[in-house]
Amino acid sequence: MNEETREAVMAATHRALCTHGFADLTTQRIADEWEKSKAALHYHYDTKEELLRTFLDHLLAKFESRLACESADPRVRLDAFVDAVFAPVEADDDSREFAVALLEIKAQAPYSETYRDRLAALDERMRETVAGAVRDGIEAGHFGDADPDDVARFVVTAINGAHVREVALDESPSEARRLIEGYLDDALGRDPATEVPA
Amino acid sequence: MNEETREAVMAATHRALCTHGFADLTTQRIADEWEKSKAALHYHYDTKEELLRTFLDHLLAKFESRLACESADPRVRLDAFVDAVFAPVEADDDSREFAVALLEIKAQAPYSETYRDRLAALDERMRETVAGAVRDGIEAGHFGDADPDDVARFVVTAINGAHVREVALDESPSEARRLIEGYLDDALGRDPATEVPA
DNA sequence: GCGTGCTTACTAACCAGTCAGTCAAGTGGC
DNA sequence: GCCACTTGACTGACTGGTTAGTAAGCACGC
Numbered sequence: 001m002n003e004e005t006r007e008a009v010m011a012a013t014h015r016a017l018c019t020h021g022f023a024d025l026t027t028q029r030i031a032d033e034w035e036k037s038k039a040a041l042h043y044h045y046d047t048k049e050e051l052l053r054t055f056l057d058h059l060l061a062k063f064e065s066r067l068a069c070e071s072a073d074p075r076v077r078l079d080a081f082v083d084a085v086f087a088p089v090e091a092d093d094d095s096r097e098f099a100v101a102l103l104e105i106k107a108q109a110p111y112s113e114t115y116r117d118r119l120a121a122l123d124e125r126m127r128e129t130v131a132g133a134v135r136d137g138i139e140a141g142h143f144g145d146a147d148p149d150d151v152a153r154f155v156v157t158a159i160n161g162a163h164v165r166e167v168a169l170d171e172s173p174s175e176a177r178r179l180i181e182g183y184l185d186d187a188l189g190r191d192p193a194t195e196v197p198a
Numbered sequence: 199m200n201e202e203t204r205e206a207v208m209a210a211t212h213r214a215l216c217t218h219g220f221a222d223l224t225t226q227r228i229a230d231e232w233e234k235s236k237a238a239l240h241y242h243y244d245t246k247e248e249l250l251r252t253f254l255d256h257l258l259a260k261f262e263s264r265l266a267c268e269s270a271d272p273r274v275r276l277d278a279f280v281d282a283v284f285a286p287v288e289a290d291d292d293s294r295e296f297a298v299a300l301l302e303i304k305a306q307a308p309y310s311e312t313y314r315d316r317l318a319a320l321d322e323r324m325r326e327t328v329a330g331a332v333r334d335g336i337e338a339g340h341f342g343d344a345d346p347d348d349v350a351r352f353v354v355t356a357i358n359g360a361h362v363r364e365v366a367l368d369e370s371p372s373e374a375r376r377l378i379e380g381y382l383d384d385a386l387g388r389d390p391a392t393e394v395p396a
Numbered sequence: 397g398c399g400t401g402c403t404t405a406c407t408a409a410c411c412a413g414t415c416a417g418t419c420a421a422g423t424g425g426c
Numbered sequence: 427g428c429c430a431c432t433t434g435a436c437t438g439a440c441t442g443g444t445t446a447g448t449a450a451g452c453a454c455g456c
Contacts, residue, residue: 037402
């Protein structure tokens with residue numbers, strides 16, 4: 001399949017999912033967003049399930065690509081992670097749309113091992129990103145003593161919660177972000193006023 | 199309607215929702231769980247939407263009833279809150295089933311103002327429960343200085359996250375609970391070893 | 397002329413909701 | 427005590443609309 005076509009179908013699926021929700025997500029609605037026929041969709045994807053599985057992969061890959069940060073300074077890496085988790089994916093779509101789609105998928109996880117496995121992999125990668133930065137930061141003397149795995153698990157749990165609130169309560173994630181950053185400052189013995197050297 | 203009937207329909211809806219998920223929740227499946235006909239369901243509830251609205255009320259009321267704690271000691275109240283949030287609703291159903299149903303509802307919130315409003319009310323009550331206990335605890339000299347609203351928001355956000363992880367990753371909430379309790383000990387300057395007098 | 401990408405038109409299954417009618421448990425008149 | 431009637435709870439069969447997926451055919455670049 002054409003890469004351009006694939007991207008257009010994924011974007012259409014995303015829009016249709018956010019507009020109608022998982023329960024009312026039909027191939028017709030995805031096709032409408034794509035501005036092609038329903039049969040054209042079945043030409044590229046045999047079943048709706050296959051299309052949605054592909055979409056999940058696409059969504060998670062897009063999210064994970066944001067988490068990568070190559071900086072050697074663990075303080076920069078940690079800040080970049082929080083930034084990535086709360087920032088919109090692209091300039092044109094807001095972070096809420098993304099969180100809505102992801103929560104829809106998460107709510108389906110109990111009924112699909114595939115979904116569950118992929119979400120578990122994402123979660124582990126998120127926790128490892130945080131734990132790694134914390135570990136390196138402690139080693140380098142930037143942070144005070146703390147259990148990297150515990151800090152990582154707590155931060156990732158709080159991020160999960162922040163995303164739920166953003167979707168279910170239509171709340172801006174900025175408050176949650178501030179609190180998570182405050183927690184990190186406390187737990188790692190960072191002075192919030194101290195600037196990290198660029 | 200008979201109270202017994204109502205309770206049976208609510209329980210059937212809960213089972214059907216947890217078994218099939220919101221997307222595949224049909225009146226037929228609820229009727230099957232109830233072991234009555236689909237038409238009988240429409241006899242009691244005009245529309246599927248009305249039934250689900252009633253179910254949401256039932257689910258939230260059940261949850262909120264657990265949050266009430268009358269103790270005068272804010273430390274006891276705070277512990278009871280964390281207990282209530284993580285404990286199974288009843289002896290016969292586990293906390294996961296409940297969290298699954300609640301997450302399904304939360305994922306529908308963007309498409310229903312009714313759902314969103316009720317979830318917002320629950321969230322506010324949860325935050326006020328924590329903030330009140332923290333405020334009283336600081337005043338009574340049990341806790342160190344902290345912003346009660348910030349602590350409450352962060353704790354409730356983390357609880358939201360813990361519930362998502364329980365559902366989406368099929369993870370036991372015990373780790374998350376331990377971390378939340380640890381955060382409270384830190385933020386409120388509590389000694390984890392100190393026993394609260396009964 | 398042949399494959400790729402697509403369309404219109406279709407099908408079988410399934411959906412929420414309706415309807416006519418059943419059945420048991422009252423209720424009131426006599 | 428018994429009959430006529432009402433009421434509440436329910437069923438099975440149905441309807442109109444919607445769904446995922448299919449079939450047959452068309453345009454068009456190579």
